[in-house]
Amino acid sequence: MSVAWSAADRLLRGKWGTSEELASGRVGMGASVLLGLGLVGGAVYGAAMGLFGVLRPAHATGKQVLADALKLPLLFLLTLVVAFPSLYAFSALADSKLRFVQTLKLLLVAIAVNLVLLASFAPVTAFFTVSTTSYSFMVLLNVAFLVLSGAVGLAVLSKALRAVYFQPEPSNAALPPEASSEGERELGSSAEPRRAVARPRSDPRPRRIFIAWFAIYGLVGSQMGWILRPFIGAPGMEFQLFRARGGSFFEGFLTALGQFLTGR
Amino acid sequence: MRALLRDVDGLLRGEHDFAAGRGRIPWVRVALCVASGGALHGAALGSLHARLDQMCVSALKLPLLIASSTALCIPSFYAINAVLGLREDFSAALRGVLATQATVAVVLASLAPIVALFSASAIGYREAVAVDGALYCAASVAGHVALARHYRPLIARRQRHAWARLAWLVLYWFVTIQLAWLLRPFVGAPGMPATFLRSGAWSNAYVVLTQAFLGS
Numbered sequence: 001m002s003v004a005w006s007a008a009d010r011l012l013r014g015k016w017g018t019s020e021e022l023a024s025g026r027v028g029m030g031a032s033v034l035l036g037l038g039l040v041g042g043a044v045y046g047a048a049m050g051l052f053g054v055l056r057p058a059h060a061t062g063k064q065v066l067a068d069a070l071k072l073p074l075l076f077l078l079t080l081v082v083a084f085p086s087l088y089a090f091s092a093l094a095d096s097k098l099r100f101v102q103t104l105k106l107l108l109v110a111i112a113v114n115l116v117l118l119a120s121f122a123p124v125t126a127f128f129t130v131s132t133t134s135y136s137f138m139v140l141l142n143v144a145f146l147v148l149s150g151a152v153g154l155a156v157l158s159k160a161l162r163a164v165y166f167q168p169e170p171s172n173a174a175l176p177p178e179a180s181s182e183g184e185r186e187l188g189s190s191a192e193p194r195r196a197v198a199r200p201r202s203d204p205r206p207r208r209i210f211i212a213w214f215a216i217y218g219l220v221g222s223q224m225g226w227i228l229r230p231f232i233g234a235p236g237m238e239f240q241l242f243r244a245r246g247g248s249f250f251e252g253f254l255t256a257l258g259q260f261l262t263g264r
Numbered sequence: 265m266r267a268l269l270r271d272v273d274g275l276l277r278g279e280h281d282f283a284a285g286r287g288r289i290p291w292v293r294v295a296l297c298v299a300s301g302g303a304l305h306g307a308a309l310g311s312l313h314a315r316l317d318q319m320c321v322s323a324l325k326l327p328l329l330i331a332s333s334t335a336l337c338i339p340s341f342y343a344i345n346a347v348l349g350l351r352e353d354f355s356a357a358l359r360g361v362l363a364t365q366a367t368v369a370v371v372l373a374s375l376a377p378i379v380a381l382f383s384a385s386a387i388g389y390r391e392a393v394a395v396d397g398a399l400y401c402a403a404s405v406a407g408h409v410a411l412a413r414h415y416r417p418l419i420a421r422r423q424r425h426a427w428a429r430l431a432w433l434v435l436y437w438f439v440t441i442q443l444a445w446l447l448r449p450f451v452g453a454p455g456m457p458a459t460f461l462r463s464g465a466w467s468n469a470y471v472v473l474t475q476a477f478l479g480s
Contacts (some may be wrong), residue, residue, distance in 0.1 A: 080379050085374035086402075092276035093409050100269070159430055210478070212402075227385050245386035 004040065008116050014156070021165035026099035027105035034108040035077075041115035042073030045145075048122035049202055051129040052138050053233035061239045072118075072226050075109050076111050078228075079221040097164055107213075111213040114153030122146045131193055136236050136260040139224045142232065143253065145155070154214060163208035174180075222249035272297070272370055274453040276410075282363050294366045295331075300403065301369030308379035309450045310458070312392050316455030320448075325447045325460070327369070333440040334365050335353045337432070344431045348424045353438060358412025359424070367410040371403040392451055408433075435452035445469035 010016060010029070017028035046068035053064025088103050098106060128141055225231075226249040230240060271293055274280040278438065281315040306326030310318035341361065345354045345463045382395050411429065444450075452458055 001442050082377040085377060086371070089276055089371050089374040090406065092273055094397070095277055095370070112427055216378070216402075220381060223381060224387055226379075245384070248385065249393060 004037070008037055008041075011037060011109070011112055011116060014159075016161070019163040019166065022160055023097070023166050025099065025164070027098075027102050027104055027111065029105070031101075031105050034105065034112045037117045038076060038112040039073045040181060041075060041112065041117075041119035043069040043127070044070030044119040045115070045122045046070070048125040048129070049142055049231050050233070051126055052135075053239065055129060058236055059233075059238045061233075063239050064233045067239075067241055068231050071231065073115065075221070075225055075228050076115060079160060079217065079224045080107060083217050083220040087213050088215050090216070091209055094209045096205075096209065101224065105155070106164075109160065110153040110157040110226055113151045113156045115247065117149040118145060121149065132258075133235075135232065136256050138232050139215055139256040140260055143256075154210075157208070157213070158210050161210055165203045165206045167203075226252060229232050267441050272334055275366055275370060278363070278410065278413045281364075284360065285417050289355070289362060290360050290363075297366035298369040299327045299329050301366075301373035302330050303373075304420045305369075305372035305376045305379065306450065308376040308383065310452055312358060312389065312451055313454060314383075315452060318452035319367055321458050321460055322452070325450060326372070327334055329440070329443055329447055330369055331480040333436060333443050334361070335445070337435050337438050340435055341428075341432050343434075348425060348428055350422065350428055353418055353422070353425065356414070357428060360411055360418075360419050363414060364407045364411040367406040369401050371406040372400070375399045375403060389451065389454055396451060397475055443467050445472075 003255050007029075011034075014036075017026070019026050048067030049072065050065035052066075054060055065082050084107070085103065087107065088100060091098065092105055096103065123143065129138065132138065137143065226247065227242070227245070229243055229252075230237075233239065265408075274284045278284060279467075281287065281293065303323040303326065306322040306324070307319045308319070310322030311328065312318075338358070338361075342354060343356075345351060345357060350357070367370065379396060379399060382392060387395070411433075415425055415429050417431075440441070445468075447460055449456070449459075456462075
């Protein structure tokens with residue numbers, strides 16, 4: 001227990017890897033630790049989310065708690081499984097120093113931070129579940145917590161990507177002599193000088209990878225969440241592990257927002 | 265498997281056999297990337313209504329689209345390079361173009377699980393077409409990154425290569441849009457049989473789009 005607590009603490013404090021490790025293309029924390037933290041964190045928040053199913057007036061069931069404790073970590077991990085090939089492709093295309101396994105570990109760091117932070121919101125979610133009967137309010141509260149913890153996970157990822165691409169400013173002595181003649185700028189040797197010259201600190205590649213990752217993971221994650229719904233359990237509906245297929249997350253979110261604003 | 269991953273990694277990073285302006289053109293690897301990557305994404309495109317026949321047809325058509333549009337444009341690309349006085353760099357430019365097509369196919373393959381996820385969600389036909397269009401655009405952006413990587417040393421040597429690259433992009437997209445129109449459907453509209461070519465396929469995409477825009 002204390003080991004898990006200490007690992008979660010290290011993760012939230014950003015002690016999962018040093019800038020030097022990242023700059024050399026390595027992620028310090030083990031994949032199994034990150035996976036374990038993510039699974040436990042997701043299960044804790046999932047259970048809190050499913051409490052609404054226990055307390056709703058009709059069709060109350062504890063199965064929703066169990067189902068959500070399984071489905072929430074699954075949501076993040078299945079999203080990673082679906083999105084990882086393209087996340088890796090865009091990262092390699094931007095010449096990232098992180099190879100296949102290290103890229104996976106970095107993404108697991110962001111997911112674990114996200115899920116451990118979500119777990120910390122579990123008491124608040126449970127409190128509101130006990131004190132409200134508004135389904136649409138609970139939907140929006142959960143979306144808010146998911147967005148908030150997701151934003152922190154993304155901030156960690158963004159910072160890590162900057163560290164991956166960080167290269168110290170070159171001293172004058174380290175600079176290669178400028179190619180003066182046509183012959184010195186051979187086509188075939190063009191790739192090496194491009195890497196040998198230290199890039200300026202404002203390298204655009206981490207930002208570009210971050211945007212690509214954000215768009216892909218966000219798109220897949222939102223749709224995966226839609227497929228794995230219900231997480232909260234709408235009042236008046238019997239317990240279902242998964243609802244019938246059809247529609248999309250964005251459609252569902254706009255419907256919930258409309259219902260909340262019109263007081264239904 | 266490990267060798268395949270190493271090849272794909274080298275292609276995406278522009279290293280080894282796929283490094284800019286170096287060595288011979290790795291024809292076989294480029295062809296394998298286009299065939300397998302395109303087929304994987306094509307099969308995912310055709311999976312919207314879990315129709316095996318549409319998956320097979322689309323798995324054939326997508327690599328055909330990438331390969332045919334490239335083959336159709338290469339003679340003109342050679343002529344443009346020759347006219348611009350870039351004949352001696354044509355081999356390096358062609359390497360860049362082929363690596364770009366292989367990159368597009370590999371990125372399309374990496375996006376295939378996302379297409380399959382949306383298909384599994386039973387989203388509507390129009391939504392599916394929109395998602396697929398957006399993902400194809402993303403793969404094209406990846407292709408542009410690869411092309412820019414190959415063209416950087418060429419343009420550094422001779423500024424005119426920038427015009428050759430622009431000419432390639434205009435020509436390639438002009439041809440690809442029409443070819444994609446001819447080879448449709450890739451997703452497969454609900455209620456329509458899976459066919460290699462739609463009846464009345466031999467029409468002009470640009471004429472149809474212009475008429476639709478003008479409302480005639």
